[in-house]
Amino acid sequence: MELISCIKNFPKHCKTAVQNIWRNGVMSVSSIFAVTITLVLIAVMGVVAINIQDMTYSIEESLTIYVKMDRELKDDDAEKIKPEIEKIDGVKTVSFSSKSDELDKLIESQDEDGKKLFETYRKNNPLGAAYIVEVKDAKDLEIIAEKIRNIENVNEVNAGGESTLSLVSTLETVRNGSAVFVVALTIIALFMIANTIKMTITSRQTEISIMRMVGASNWYIRLPYMLEGVFIGILGSIVPILVLYFGYHIVYESALGLLSAMLAMREPYPFIWQCAGLLVALGSSVGLIGSFVSIRKFLKF
Amino acid sequence: MIKLEDVTKVYKTGVRAVNNMNVNIGPGEFVYVIGPTGAGKSTFIKLLYREEKATSGKVIVAGQDVSKIKNRKVPYFRRNIGVVFQNFRLLPKKTVFENIAFALEVTDTPRVEIRKKVRKTLELVGLEDKANAFPHELSGGQQQRVAIARAIVNSPKVLIADEPTGNLDPDTSIGIIELLERINEVNHTTILVVTHDKEIVQKYKKRTILIEDGCIKIDTSTGGYADGTY
Numbered sequence: 252m253e254l255i256s257c258i259k260n261f262p263k264h265c266k267t268a269v270q271n272i273w274r275n276g277v278m279s280v281s282s283i284f285a286v287t288i289t290l291v292l293i294a295v296m297g298v299v300a301i302n303i304q305d306m307t308y309s310i311e312e313s314l315t316i317y318v319k320m321d322r323e324l325k326d327d328d329a330e331k332i333k334p335e336i337e338k339i340d341g342v343k344t345v346s347f348s349s350k351s352d353e354l355d356k357l358i359e360s361q362d363e364d365g366k367k368l369f370e371t372y373r374k375n376n377p378l379g380a381a382y383i384v385e386v387k388d389a390k391d392l393e394i395i396a397e398k399i400r401n402i403e404n405v406n407e408v409n410a411g412g413e414s415t416l417s418l419v420s421t422l423e424t425v426r427n428g429s430a431v432f433v434v435a436l437t438i439i440a441l442f443m444i445a446n447t448i449k450m451t452i453t454s455r456q457t458e459i460s461i462m463r464m465v466g467a468s469n470w471y472i473r474l475p476y477m478l479e480g481v482f483i484g485i486l487g488s489i490v491p492i493l494v495l496y497f498g499y500h501i502v503y504e505s506a507l508g509l510l511s512a513m514l515a516m517r518e519p520y521p522f523i524w525q526c527a528g529l530l531v532a533l534g535s536s537v538g539l540i541g542s543f544v545s546i547r548k549f550l551k552f
Numbered sequence: 553m554i555k556l557e558d559v560t561k562v563y564k565t566g567v568r569a570v571n572n573m574n575v576n577i578g579p580g581e582f583v584y585v586i587g588p589t590g591a592g593k594s595t596f597i598k599l600l601y602r603e604e605k606a607t608s609g610k611v612i613v614a615g616q617d618v619s620k621i622k623n624r625k626v627p628y629f630r631r632n633i634g635v636v637f638q639n640f641r642l643l644p645k646k647t648v649f650e651n652i653a654f655a656l657e658v659t660d661t662p663r664v665e666i667r668k669k670v671r672k673t674l675e676l677v678g679l680e681d682k683a684n685a686f687p688h689e690l691s692g693g694q695q696q697r698v699a700i701a702r703a704i705v706n707s708p709k710v711l712i713a714d715e716p717t718g719n720l721d722p723d724t725s726i727g728i729i730e731l732l733e734r735i736n737e738v739n740h741t742t743i744l745v746v747t748h749d750k751e752i753v754q755k756y757k758k759r760t761i762l763i764e765d766g767c768i769k770i771d772t773s774t775g776g777y778a779d780g781t782y
Contacts, residue, residue: 256660263657274645461641464601465702466631467658469624551623 257470268478272486278451279483285447286487286538289440290530294491296436298499298526300429302516307422309515311389314415316396318382319407326350329380332402336384339398341391346383353378379406389419437533445541448480452545459549469550476546480538488534492527499523553579553710553742554600559609561595561766569595571766573609579709580740582733584753587763593746596763597712600744601633602626614709631659634703634741638715640695642687642702648674649683652702659706673701676738677731693724697731704735711735713745717752725749729756 257264272279318336320329326349336345348356354376358369372378386395396410452459462472503516554577561570569592577583587593598604599611602618611618614632621629642651649670656666674680677697687695696716703711713732717725729745729752736743747753753760762770 259660260657271645457641458643458645461643462654462658463627464630464635464641465655465658466627466629466706467654468627471627471658 254470256468257474260471260474264474264478267475268482271475271479272482275451275455278454282447282451282483283487285443286484286534287490289443290488290491290534291494293433293437293440293533294495294526294530295498296433298495300433303429304426305517306515307426311419311422312385314386314389314392314411314419316382316384316386316392316399317409318384318399318405319409320379320381321404321406322377322379324379324404326380329404332404333382335402336382336399339395341387341395343385343387345385348381348383350376350378350380353381390423392416392419441537441541445537445544448483448538448541449545452476452542452549456549459546463550472550473543473546476542477539480540480542481535482538484534484536484538485531487538488527488530491530495526495530496523553577553581553614554744555610555612556599557610557612559599559606559611561592561599561604562607569766570599570606573766573768575761575768575771577742577744579742580736582736582743582758583745584758584760585744585746585763586748586753586760587769591763592766593763594714595766597714597744597746600710600712601635602629627658631706632709634700634706634708634711636696636699636703636711636713636716638718640687640692640699640719642695642698644687647684647686648679648690648698651687651698652705655702655705661706669705670701673705676704676735677701691724692720693727696720696724696728700728700731700735704739704741707739708741710742710744713743715746715748717747717749722751725752726755 320332329349330347333345333347336342351373354369354372357378358366361369384395384399386392392410393416396408399405400408459472499519499522503519506516554575556573556575559570559573560568562568571592573596585593585596595604599606599618600613602621606619616629616632618629643654646654652670652673653666656669661669670683671680674683677700679694679697679701682690682694682698687698690698696719700711700713700716711732716732717728720728732743732745733756735741760770760772761768
């Protein structure tokens, strides 16, 4: 019965909530402001963290294992090894590079004199074929390299050595660190918003006691406050979304020329809209939960 | 209408505010409750509108055993009772009309009927022209009239007034008491007025209950303070 009454009165409760926001002027503005500031912080930190994650992943992806085959091995025979490498756990892709491909690459990397010199090897190519192996997780680079080393006819395996390993672990730390930071910041922000809402509700303690006095049921009292929290959350997320929208565009465009493809930022769309949706959801749900929790203690009979 | 049987209220602090009280108030009665501060008057009326629960004994208001009402059901019970306070307790952000209408809105009264009833009640308390004013724009007496209007708009069976004239000057007080009397006559509402104001009690002679040390010392239907006891 109470539920039906709540649904029936929903438009009225919405109206009351808007009216309360309007008539409580300063209190509402300060709540909205608190939401705005915290959401801006979350948005900025979140976007930075996500982009750093993207970058670390793309750096890791660019880390490959270079497998040189024995020089005597013919291209046809070398290609037969491919399935064997693909079988190894954690290997993402294996691409074959034939003897002549290898020579091409070598010539390409030389200066004018070198190019002429190496061109003469074309007929009697001393280089072996090679494989370039991409792995799923950069942490496994060394383990997979070891396994490849044990395959027959493999001459040399290069996984980048110590420096690559330490790079991988550094990236890992950066990623985890930024994730922890964003989560911590979000929690702090949520507490801040909930606290502000609590303050506004405490200031209206008499109002609630009067409502109880004239016989308003608990949900009848609670609903407008909860809606008010939601509206404040939504209003508070407008500015953060604008900041996100324009800020990201500016940074993205200026970074476009500066950063290499490997370190590129995430495409603005649909990324911005995803973040915006997340901000609105975050703001309104915190408003909802915050007011629900704060009003609870005034509704005890 | 109101019946207390061997009611005792002991607060958690150990204070025995109401001690073995028995009283019976019939429908349509107008009763003054008097007594010194700390005698248990407030606890007495709090027991009636279920702000407090009796430690032992039976409190029956409007046919319901108050101590048996579940917490969740208290709002519905309160709709049978109008309460008026010394400090008016109006919603400051709502207009006079909205304040009075609020008591009807919570009971899901249709809008048209709300309008009709609020208008009628405003007429009864003599504030037809203040419907759109906010409480802070009114005088104390006017605010108390609004509070009374809110308390009676849903035609409760019982109206409890806790020091309704405590914040008002004598002339205004008389107006308020006369208004309560009119409500008693017109609507046949059972009315309980807690007061300190000797003049009022003596001027409008009604049944008077004197509470002292949590007990009913004197219960008279002739009115007036009993000599020397207060």
